[in-house]
Amino acid sequence: MPEPILSLNALDAHYGDFQALYGVDMALDDGEVIAIIGANGAGKTTLLRSVSGLMSNAADQIRYRGQPIGMLRADEVAALGIALVPEGRQLFPSLSVEENLLIGGRLKRPGPWNLRSVFELFPVLEERRAYPSTALSGGQQQMVAIGRALMSNPDLILFDEISLGLAPVIIKSIYDALPGIVGEGMSAVIVEQDISKALSVSDRVYCLMEGRVTLEGASNSVSRDAISHAYFGID
Amino acid sequence: MDWVNAIVQGTLLGGLYALFAAGLSLIFGVMRLVNIAHGDLIVLAAYLGLTVVVTTGLHPLLALIIVIPVMAAIGYALQRGILNQTLGDDILPPLLVTFGLSVILQNVFLEGYTADPQKMDAGAIETASISLGGLSLGILPLLTFAIAVGVIAGLQFIFYRTPLGRSFRAVSDNQDIAQLMGLNKRHIFGLAMALALAVTAIAGILLGIRTSFDPTAGGARLIYGFEAVIIGGLGNLWGTLVGGVILGVAQTIGAKIDPGWQLLAGHIAFLFVLAVRPNGLFPRVSG
Numbered sequence A: 001m002p003e004p005i006l007s008l009n010a011l012d013a014h015y016g017d018f019q020a021l022y023g024v025d026m027a028l029d030d031g032e033v034i035a036i037i038g039a040n041g042a043g044k045t046t047l048l049r050s051v052s053g054l055m056s057n058a059a060d061q062i063r064y065r066g067q068p069i070g071m072l073r074a075d076e077v078a079a080l081g082i083a084l085v086p087e088g089r090q091l092f093p094s095l096s097v098e099e100n101l102l103i104g105g106r107l108k109r110p111g112p113w114n115l116r117s118v119f120e121l122f123p124v125l126e127e128r129r130a131y132p133s134t135a136l137s138g139g140q141q142q143m144v145a146i147g148r149a150l151m152s153n154p155d156l157i158l159f160d161e162i163s164l165g166l167a168p169v170i171i172k173s174i175y176d177a178l179p180g181i182v183g184e185g186m187s188a189v190i191v192e193q194d195i196s197k198a199l200s201v202s203d204r205v206y207c208l209m210e211g212r213v214t215l216e217g218a219s220n221s222v223s224r225d226a227i228s229h230a231y232f233g234i235d
Numbered sequence B: 001m002d003w004v005n006a007i008v009q010g011t012l013l014g015g016l017y018a019l020f021a022a023g024l025s026l027i028f029g030v031m032r033l034v035n036i037a038h039g040d041l042i043v044l045a046a047y048l049g050l051t052v053v054v055t056t057g058l059h060p061l062l063a064l065i066i067v068i069p070v071m072a073a074i075g076y077a078l079q080r081g082i083l084n085q086t087l088g089d090d091i092l093p094p095l096l097v098t099f100g101l102s103v104i105l106q107n108v109f110l111e112g113y114t115a116d117p118q119k120m121d122a123g124a125i126e127t128a129s130i131s132l133g134g135l136s137l138g139i140l141p142l143l144t145f146a147i148a149v150g151v152i153a154g155l156q157f158i159f160y161r162t163p164l165g166r167s168f169r170a171v172s173d174n175q176d177i178a179q180l181m182g183l184n185k186r187h188i189f190g191l192a193m194a195l196a197l198a199v200t201a202i203a204g205i206l207l208g209i210r211t212s213f214d215p216t217a218g219g220a221r222l223i224y225g226f227e228a229v230i231i232g233g234l235g236n237l238w239g240t241l242v243g244g245v246i247l248g249v250a251q252t253i254g255a256k257i258d259p260g261w262q263l264l265a266g267h268i269a270f271l272f273v274l275a276v277r278p279n280g281l282f283p284r285v286s287g
């Protein structure tokens, strides 16, 4: 049995005195796509921030290819090949579209993604390459955020609510692009409010409630009842 | 003609003020740090220049070859060793620490070089001048202004045309997200301070050639630099040059009316701009 690319072992996370995650266990195999669902405030963003090094955690609560990474800074985690598409896009307003992408690629990890392939994936970005990133629509900004993460050629990519606030047709076009992204052996963790969307793009699903895992299962076999129970804590 | 002369001389003086200001502006732009010790670091560069000139016999302008890298190294070490630790949500710690640094530097100068005013001798270039349409323009002020324009153009190029500048802007925009791009903000801040003190080295040498300086000379230079930055608008390098020129022109015009009014006129111009345009003349548009 191959080693998981990412494993969380009794992961706790705190904001000051407030504890946001309680003993979360999770494992992700190489090339696998998992979805994390859960209500607002369940701890999904906190989990992704922990993995990407933006929160400080105990070293061995997060392992990447077997190595403890919980204590690493975000720039060190990024260099290992983990990229985050953050909630709310968070582009650099002082940088143009192209510069946002280029800075994503500054780690120069080898792989299929570069300016050219990102522009092929999202052609509209090439037309707007010289625009300030603030001059794009929400959907276009999300494309930049995804492209920026891809530019580092990560082995593991974390998506935090990439469809939030976008029109359905934009969401569809972004999700249509997803198989072409994670198909190339890239593993992914997708946080998504839209449960059926989450189930359709993932191999397995985890549900979080108030900082704890309440459900884990194969995306094509978990029942609706089990999900609503895990999601809301009611039968 | 006297008035035209005052304006031209003030403009050239503004170049020196812009050099005082550029490092201050750069540091504030990248890491929101107000460096109270900036003026004393300018004076440190002047003393280093003096030491190099005295020990090697080099011309003060050639001493830059040594003083620039030394100041840049001091900047990187200062940032990584001390200043990074003070940066956070609270703006008070960096103010206090750089204030403390200012006091320490002044005492070091006093110990090392006594309280006597010092000056660097740049030879004939100090008094050389060219006549232009009835005006007599000093070579040194002209050179200073040209260097200021070159430095600002260079900083502008680094900021907007190079990967390093991209990193500066990204860290300035959002430190967390910049870290996600693999940028170590502590290192980037160190590089920004190194660049700022490299500019400070140029400012210090030109100051030490133009006028005499003593251990307490930093305070006034901090004020001039600060005023030039604010007049021009925070985070705008060309604006900083304009700010320096406005300050310089106000001072020479003030001095023309009454020699005692030189400094006062500069401060009044600063307060006037602040009252009319609280964000300076050319504030940065985004962010």
Ligand SMILES: Nc1ncnc2c1ncn2[C@@H]1O[C@H](COP(=O)(O)OP(=O)(O)OP(=O)(O)O)[C@@H](O)[C@H]1O
Residues within 6 Å of the ligand: A015, A018, A020, A038, A039, A040, A041, A042, A043, A044, A045, A046, A047, A087
């Ligand atoms: N910066 C912070 N300081 C203090 N508490 C925080 C902070 N960020 C999040 N929290 C708290 O941590 C808990 C988990 O938040 P988190 O953002 O991880 O939830 P989420 O599942 O991503 O929610 P959403 O679906 O709304 O994005 C919440 O109770 C939230 O109030």
Ligand SMILES: [Mg+2]
Residues within 6 Å of the ligand: A044, A045, A046, A087, A160
């Ligand atoms: Mg969230």
